[in-house]
Amino acid sequence: MGTIKEYDCQRGCEKEIKESGEINCTYKRGCCKLGVFNWLEGISQDDMKDLFEVRFKNTRKLIYRNTSEQNLKIGDIVVVEAQNGYDVGIITLAGPIIANQLKRDRIDPQTYEFRKIYRKARPADIQKWQDAIAREHRTMIRSRQMAAALQLNMKIGDVEFQGDGSKAIFYYIADERVDFRQLIKDFAEEFRIRIEMKQIGARQEAGLIGGLGVCGQALCCSRYMNNFQSITTQAARCQDLSLNPQKLAGQCGKLKCCINYEASVYVDAQAKMPKVTEPLQFEDGEAFLMKTDILKGMMWFSYDPKSMANMIALNNKEVKEIIALNKKGVKAPTQMHNNLGEKNSEFMSAVGEESISRFDNDTKKKKKGRKENSERKEKSERKENAEHKDGAERKDGAERRDRGNNRRYRGNREKREKNQNSSNEA
Numbered sequence: 001m002g003t004i005k006e007y008d009c010q011r012g013c014e015k016e017i018k019e020s021g022e023i024n025c026t027y028k029r030g031c032c033k034l035g036v037f038n039w040l041e042g043i044s045q046d047d048m049k050d051l052f053e054v055r056f057k058n059t060r061k062l063i064y065r066n067t068s069e070q071n072l073k074i075g076d077i078v079v080v081e082a083q084n085g086y087d088v089g090i091i092t093l094a095g096p097i098i099a100n101q102l103k104r105d106r107i108d109p110q111t112y113e114f115r116k117i118y119r120k121a122r123p124a125d126i127q128k129w130q131d132a133i134a135r136e137h138r139t140m141i142r143s144r145q146m147a148a149a150l151q152l153n154m155k156i157g158d159v160e161f162q163g164d165g166s167k168a169i170f171y172y173i174a175d176e177r178v179d180f181r182q183l184i185k186d187f188a189e190e191f192r193i194r195i196e197m198k199q200i201g202a203r204q205e206a207g208l209i210g211g212l213g214v215c216g217q218a219l220c221c222s223r224y225m226n227n228f229q230s231i232t233t234q235a236a237r238c239q240d241l242s243l244n245p246q247k248l249a250g251q252c253g254k255l256k257c258c259i260n261y262e263a264s265v266y267v268d269a270q271a272k273m274p275k276v277t278e279p280l281q282f283e284d285g286e287a288f289l290m291k292t293d294i295l296k297g298m299m300w301f302s303y304d305p306k307s308m309a310n311m312i313a314l315n316n317k318e319v320k321e322i323i324a325l326n327k328k329g330v331k332a333p334t335q336m337h338n339n340l341g342e343k344n345s346e347f348m349s350a351v352g353e354e355s356i357s358r359f360d361n362d363t364k365k366k367k368k369g370r371k372e373n374s375e376r377k378e379k380s381e382r383k384e385n386a387e388h389k390d391g392a393e394r395k396d397g398a399e400r401r402d403r404g405n406n407r408r409y410r411g412n413r414e415k416r417e418k419n420q421n422s423s424n425e426a
Contacts, residue, residue, distance in 0.1 A: 008133075009210075010057050013077075013090055015130065022123065023130050027075035027090045033210055033222045034059045038074070038097050045096040047109070052117065053093035053101060054080055057160045058208045059222065061089075063098060063107070065114040077121040079163070084194060088121055088129040088163030104226070125163070132165035139191060143170060146186050154178045157205045167194040173205055202252040203228050211251050213258075219250070220257050231255040235263040238270060240294065269294045274320045279305075281326045284334045287312060301335075 004017040012032035016024040029035060032055065052072060055061040064080050066072055076091045093101065102109055121129070140159040147156060154174040161168050168191065172178075180197060187195045200208070207221035221228070236248055236259055250256040273294060279286035280301060287301035290308055299319055300311045312335045314322070322332040 011090065011133075012055060012092070023126055025077055025126055025130075027077070027092070032092070033207065034061070034224060034226070036093055036097070036101070038093055038095065040096045043096050045099070048096055048098045051094075051098045051102075051109070051114065052078075052091045053098060054078060054089035054117070055092045056087065056089045058158070058210075059204075060160070061092065063101065063114060064117045067116045068119045070120060072117065072120070077126060079118045079121050079125055081115040081118065082162060082164075082167075085162060085164040085166045086118065088125055128165060129163045132161035132163065135165070136161055136168075139168060142190065143187060146190065147180075147183060150183055150186075152178055152180060152183060154180070157200065158208050161193075165193070167196065169196045169198055171198050171200050171205070171208065173200060173202065201228075202254055203257075206250065206252040213250065213256075215258075221252075225257065228257065229260060231257065231259055235259045238263060239266045240292070266294055269297070272297065273299070273316050274323055276319065276323070280319070280322050281331045282322075282334055283331050287335070 003019065006015045006017070007013075007028065008015060010033075012028060012035075013025045014028045016026070018024065036053075050066045052064055052066060053061055054064050064078075072078065072091060072094070074091050074094055077088065078091060079086050079088055081087075099109075102112075136159045139161075140156060143156050143159065147154060153176065154172045156170055156172045158171045159168055160171070170187070184195050184197065203221050206219055207225070210222040211219050213219055217223075231254070233243060233248075233255070236243060236255075239259075239262065241248065241259070248255055248259065273292065276289045276299070279288050285303050287303055288305040289299060290302045290311055291300040292298070297316045299314050299316065300308075301314065302308060302311045304310075314335065325332050
């Protein structure tokens with residue numbers, strides 16, 4: 001049969017099943033969720049030498065203290081202390097960088113009671129661990145069926161078994177409080193294990209499952225985010241984003257976390273822009289605000305409030321000066337000389353961007369262009385053929401004229417010779 005290799009992305013390990021049935025697991029960074037780069041690798045620190053970060057399924061990871069007196073390193077599969085029994089995980093961080101992780105989680109290493117690392121996992125521990133992992137998917141499917149039978153308004157997103165197979169964590173999502181006491185009894189009777197129900201939000205579920213965002217990269221919640229800040233549509237408004245729920249929502253159905261990333265920059269830039277509450281007064285008429293580019297500090301005005309043609313581009317300083325003049329009752333000089341093609345080309349209208357038929361128009365244009373090219377090609381070919389035919393006809397006419405001239409020349413020469421002979425005879 002040969003050796004079989006499987007990659008477990010949820011735990012970041014590669015499983016190798018040999019012909020003898022022995023299972024060998026090795027740590028593989030790959031697409032580990034909430035992975036951390038150890039930029040302090042190779043540096044030793046005495047007060048952190050016994051602390052290790054142990055990763056379990058998906059985004060669950062904890063800091064443990066090594067009490068086994070064994071030499072442990074990143075990538076070792078270890079047996080750790082659990083509330084009841086033991087669990088199995090993979091060491092993913094060690095050394096001084098653990099101090100940063102503790103600081104981020106607001107844990108004081110002097111007073112916090114860390115759970116223990118018992119030992120490196122033995123082949124029997126790994127075998128039991130893999131058997132428990134193999135039960136997770138079947139258990140999740142069955143648990144969803146049982147929850148639906150009880151008509152509970154909840155969704156079971158994932159199931160994680162403890163390393164010794166004696167306990168399972170059921171991650172569920174619910175919009176309201178759910179009475180699942182009967183469900184826990186049914187689970188315990190069906191699966192014969194200890195049950196722990198853990199409620200998570202839509203963003204936590206997206207972090208557990210993972211995926212790709214519209215930017216083409218892995219979801220932030222599964223890549224590095226632990227704490228989720230509140231996101232409002234005001235952050236989208238200050239960035240002039242389209243208030244389209246389909247564009248603003250992420251994989252979890254909530255507002256995208258990345259909306260908050262640049263909101264502070266836009267707020268600072270917005271504070272530098274003048275507030276235009278009425279049209280600007282120029283010598284040649286009133287100009288209405290049509291478009292604002294906050295980051296560039298540019299504002300576009302038009303003399304026609306219903307048209308975006310022939311717009312005037314002004315920076316925020318120029319607009320402030322014009323507003324100051326208008327407050328004094330002075331009309332500003334005309335700015336039509338600023339109506340240059342280079343500035344107008346910077347503004348792009350989004351009208352028709354959502355039209356489904358925009359692709360059809362491009363297709364029609366392409367077909368029309370191909371048709372025009374073929375017509376021009378046929379026309380040039382016909383012209384060349386006509387020119388070639390005319391040239392051939394002219395050549396044939398010239399040849400016929402040459403032949404006729406030759407016959408007349410021979411006839412005239414024969415007549416002269418005949419006349420000459422007759423005169424000699426006389």
